[in-house]
Amino acid sequence: VPIDLDTAQRLSFLNLGDEDQALLADLEPVLERHADALVAAFYRHLLSFAPTRQLLRDPAVKDRLLVKQRAYLLSLARPTFDERFVAERRRIGEVHQRIGLDPRWYLGAYALYQSLLTPIIWETAAKGDPERGARTATALQKLLSFDSQVAMEAYIEAGRRNLDFLTEELAEQSRQLEREVEDQGVALRRTREQARAAEELASVATLVAGLAHEIGTPMGVIQGHAKMLESKMVDDDARWRLETIRGQISRISKIIQTLLNMARPHPARRVPVALDALLDTSLSFVGEKLGRRRIEVERDLPAIGSVPGDPERLQQLFLNLFLNAADAMPEGGHLRVSLAKDGDGHAVVRVSDTGSGIRPEHLDKVFDPFFTTKEAGHGNGLGLMVCKGIAVDHGGSIDVTSEVGKGTEFRIALPLR
């Protein structure tokens, strides 16, 4: 019978050997005769404790247990100590670990069998030979010790494996949590940035509104007087100068009107806006201008659902971008407008041109009020500020990337809900 080193050592320590096996073999007929009664006594004993009683409520568990106990009792007469034998003994500890029963219950069972079997040994096997009976009882005690040791060690090992597994699981969960916290941090930072941008815009807006109010009245006065003068002017040259004055005042008025539009607290109009259709319509508005400049338009506008928003203001945003793109390509070029969803619940619109591009040192200024690189009189430097205001009002964002001589891309992200 092949016995592994560990088992050999254990047997040696318990002083459990061939002689014990021979003595235990005497028990075979006794065990067979008493097996049912012993299992019944064991079962009754289990019923008197709440945790074991609880377990035995399941009839399947009960039947399996009784069958196993019977087999175990019979096996006490023929301990082989081979691999399979040890594995079966270990299984007792492993099963207890798996179902979460304390070691006290199976360790108690060994003691119980000891106490049930000892009197039987005295009554039967030891009859006529008390000395041999005593040695048999000792052999049984050693075997039960062996079994309980093996089961206990298996119980502890299985527990350690569970613990290792739980530790690994916990570590993974903690890593996951860390990642989530990090993501949340990024989201929070982004929200804070948006809030700060909105705040800045609000304070600028208040300032602008106040300024526009103060300037509006004197400008109206100048404009009125200039108009009245015009009809009284007979000299053509003087008339032309007056017209220029009026033209310039109109220009200031338009700037103020734009600023006021920015500054006015827009009532949050929120209707579902299908961006694919909106972009398509907006492109058709500037179609003629783009055509005149020989600008090819490429559309990639899948239906990706709608964003809650103000369609007129969103249209203004995109029209501004298209017109800027057209201005950047006076000699013709390629305008690409695409729509997609990102993984963050945003609709992302990209408007890219193959125009002159924006110099790197100007890139972070393009959304500032009055910043323009257009020829004097051709742009008031408010278009992109308006675009940013609209995007931010919608809870979104606008970014720009550009390369001089290659072109510019604006990326607008708007939350889908």
Next chain:
Amino acid sequence: MTRRILIVDDDSAMRQMLEALFQDEGYATDSAESVDEAVARLRESEYGAVLSDIRMGIRSGLELVAELRSLRPGTPIVLMTAFGSSDAETEAIRAGAFGYLSKPFEPEAALLALASAFEARSGV
């Protein structure tokens, strides 16, 4: 219908300009620098239309709309909203103003607004 209008604004330069502008177009004008003064004028005489600023000192042009309603129910009033605020515009129309001009406005827009007010009135 008399082509006579009452111009109400607390800014004297604006008042003078508007009076001159409308006189040039053949209107007769009076002016007032506050709602109280305007109410006094309206008690004294009848106007074809009123052109009033909203933001003035203590009482706003919106209050003038209410006063005008009880004093001279048929007289249209055009308000000038300095803030260009949609709230003020909505409020003006809701209060019963015939129309509004948002400052800064072109003189032609003021003339057109008042002409429409007269036209509407004669159409009644």
